[in-house]
Amino acid sequence: MRDMFRSxxxxxxxxxxxxxxxxxxxxxxxxxxxxxIAVVPFGxxxxxxxxxxxxxxxxxxxxRSGRFEPLADRxxxxxxxxxxxxxxQNWRMLNVDNLVIGQLGQTxxxxxxxxxxxxxVYRGKQILGYSFxxxxxxxxxxxxxxxxLIYEKLTGEKGAFxxxxxxxxxxxxxxxxxxxxxxxxxxxxxxxTILRSNQPLMSPAWSTDxxxxxxxxxxxxxxxxxxxDVASGSRRxxxxxxxxxxxxxxxxxxxxxxxxxSQDGNPEIYIMEVGNGALKRLTTNPAIDTEPAWAxxxxxxxxxxxxxxxxxxxxxxxxxxxxQRLTFEGKYNAGADISPDGSxxxxxxxxxxxxxxxxxxxxxGVTRVLTDGRLDESPSFSxxxxxxxYATDEGNRGVMAAVSVDGRFRQRLSIQAGDVxxxxxxxxxx
Amino acid sequence: xxxxxxxxxxxxxxxxxxxxxxxxxxxxxGDMAAVDERGTVAGEGAVATGAAGAGTFQGMSIDDPNSxxxxxxxxxxxxxSNILAEDQDLLVSHAAYLAANPGxxxxxxxxxxxxxxxxxxxxxxxxRVQAVRRVLELQGVSAQQITTVSYGEEKPAVEGHSxxxxxxxxxxxxxxxxx
Numbered sequence: 001m002r003d004m005f006r007s008x009x010x011x012x013x014x015x016x017x018x019x020x021x022x023x024x025x026x027x028x029x030x031x032x033x034x035x036x037i038a039v040v041p042f043g044x045x046x047x048x049x050x051x052x053x054x055x056x057x058x059x060x061x062x063x064r065s066g067r068f069e070p071l072a073d074r075x076x077x078x079x080x081x082x083x084x085x086x087x088x089q090n091w092r093m094l095n096v097d098n099l100v101i102g103q104l105g106q107t108x109x110x111x112x113x114x115x116x117x118x119x120x121v122y123r124g125k126q127i128l129g130y131s132f133x134x135x136x137x138x139x140x141x142x143x144x145x146x147x148x149l150i151y152e153k154l155t156g157e158k159g160a161f162x163x164x165x166x167x168x169x170x171x172x173x174x175x176x177x178x179x180x181x182x183x184x185x186x187x188x189x190x191x192x193t194i195l196r197s198n199q200p201l202m203s204p205a206w207s208t209d210x211x212x213x214x215x216x217x218x219x220x221x222x223x224x225x226x227x228x229d230v231a232s233g234s235r236r237x238x239x240x241x242x243x244x245x246x247x248x249x250x251x252x253x254x255x256x257x258x259x260x261x262s263q264d265g266n267p268e269i270y271i272m273e274v275g276n277g278a279l280k281r282l283t284t285n286p287a288i289d290t291e292p293a294w295a296x297x298x299x300x301x302x303x304x305x306x307x308x309x310x311x312x313x314x315x316x317x318x319x320x321x322x323x324q325r326l327t328f329e330g331k332y333n334a335g336a337d338i339s340p341d342g343s344x345x346x347x348x349x350x351x352x353x354x355x356x357x358x359x360x361x362x363x364x365g366v367t368r369v370l371t372d373g374r375l376d377e378s379p380s381f382s383x384x385x386x387x388x389x390y391a392t393d394e395g396n397r398g399v400m401a402a403v404s405v406d407g408r409f410r411q412r413l414s415i416q417a418g419d420v421x422x423x424x425x426x427x428x429x430x
Numbered sequence: 431x432x433x434x435x436x437x438x439x440x441x442x443x444x445x446x447x448x449x450x451x452x453x454x455x456x457x458x459x460g461d462m463a464a465v466d467e468r469g470t471v472a473g474e475g476a477v478a479t480g481a482a483g484a485g486t487f488q489g490m491s492i493d494d495p496n497s498x499x500x501x502x503x504x505x506x507x508x509x510x511s512n513i514l515a516e517d518q519d520l521l522v523s524h525a526a527y528l529a530a531n532p533g534x535x536x537x538x539x540x541x542x543x544x545x546x547x548x549x550x551x552x553x554x555x556x557x558r559v560q561a562v563r564r565v566l567e568l569q570g571v572s573a574q575q576i577t578t579v580s581y582g583e584e585k586p587a588v589e590g591h592s593x594x595x596x597x598x599x600x601x602x603x604x605x606x607x608x609x
Contacts, residue, residue: 173589200581200584200585202548202549202552202582202584203548203549218579218581218584221579222577222579223552223579223580242577242578243556243578243579243580244552244553244556244580246549246552246553247549247552260549260552260553262553262556262560262580265560266556266557266560267552267553267556267557288550288553288554288556288557289553290549290550290552290553291547291549291550304547304549304550304553306509306550310509311509311546311547311550332546334546334547334550335546335547335548335549335550348546348547350545350546353545355545355546374591375544375545375591377546377547377548378547378548393591396589396590396591421548422548
């Protein structure tokens, strides 16, 4: 089970508004040295069947991170649900480093208590233990939160399971083509439509606090940028200038929006004050300047420009000035996303007609290609910086995929119906 | 949770409203159909406007299938906005028509093939419409007659990942509009 190319398949079913869709998470490239862990099915103290299989959610989260290798259910030698039932020697024999157990109890109709414990099997000690009250609709999120706590305790890095992903799908063709902007949990469950249109929708961008999404819509037969409140669905138009209105990107303080406008004759990067709409032009070059991405300190932006003859990435101070070229390897580098710690840039890297996701390490200057598709695009870092979600092509369909930042672990997330594009990972703290 | 149900209802409502608002224009629905059909049925959706005044244009009617004006799509090389020599005359014909009919408007729709990043492709589509716009303006068309929009790779004329599909998708579409 530790083969480089093991292939695990989880088929998970979820409801998507009117239609039922199946989400398949297929781990396409495994990792040597994933840490074995046992996640025992949680005990259930209520009547009938448990409302949610929390252990399965946690196990799937940990597995998707590429850092853990949960034991298969059939290999679980015992099913303890409290500390006094745990016999550590059993688990030591299975070579698992850590054990997760828990109990789900019902306190009232639709009201639950989730208790869980994490053990260090070799030291025979509990290293984490929590109890949470939860409504029935919060149970999946509680499970993701537990995954975050376990992940952080064992890796020292914050978990990003209790987060969301925004993405665009298209269904139908010709006249009947429908563009939909959705928000789903980080594991693809609970997809919620936030906008539907018969004209293109593109470039969703989360605000830093995760409350709003900026996007480009062509619903009025011209490009326009809207900001939409995710929870309420209320929205407002912030840009509808002649020509291109595109590539919105929020400043880390949430007060400004970088965007691309061609009102002056060709695509240039501007910064808009979200409060009053005031615009400041940042670039002045007859080339295409677009796809601004803010550095986490808010002091600079990385953008795509073909001023050197082919699309490459440049950095410019947020107050303007002379841009500096960042990429030199390959004929095509575009669509930058900066890692949360500012040390890396994920991008679309094109060579000989093949487009893949690559990461540029800003310290070493080394570019590393992480994916193996032909038409990979739209990379977006997880908020903890450990994974990159992107769009790739499977057969003749767009699907989402994720790759670890070191490129060693890859997985595909396919939704059965329609074409998926432009996945963007939410920030923490929703 | 009721709260969540509420917000979901709100989202649905907004989606519905968004759908309605985009139908607010007088001929929006017809236009939308035209957008999807263009490329295969050249200009059929937009012809209605020109046909009303067709008699006065002395044989240069835009709905005459024998007129060069019936050709309303021009194609581009990869990552290029250079207008090919074979399309120069076509653009000059469109320009002459528009210059002679200052009441006639035109929308230039720029498109790119699917390769590379989406917003850069919006930039490419924009550069292509600007190249066409320059030719039209040099030939005497007024800037007010021209509207531009770049759809990048979002509205391919031909679906698929082949060279043939890509060639058909790197294009500018010329649509006559009421002005």
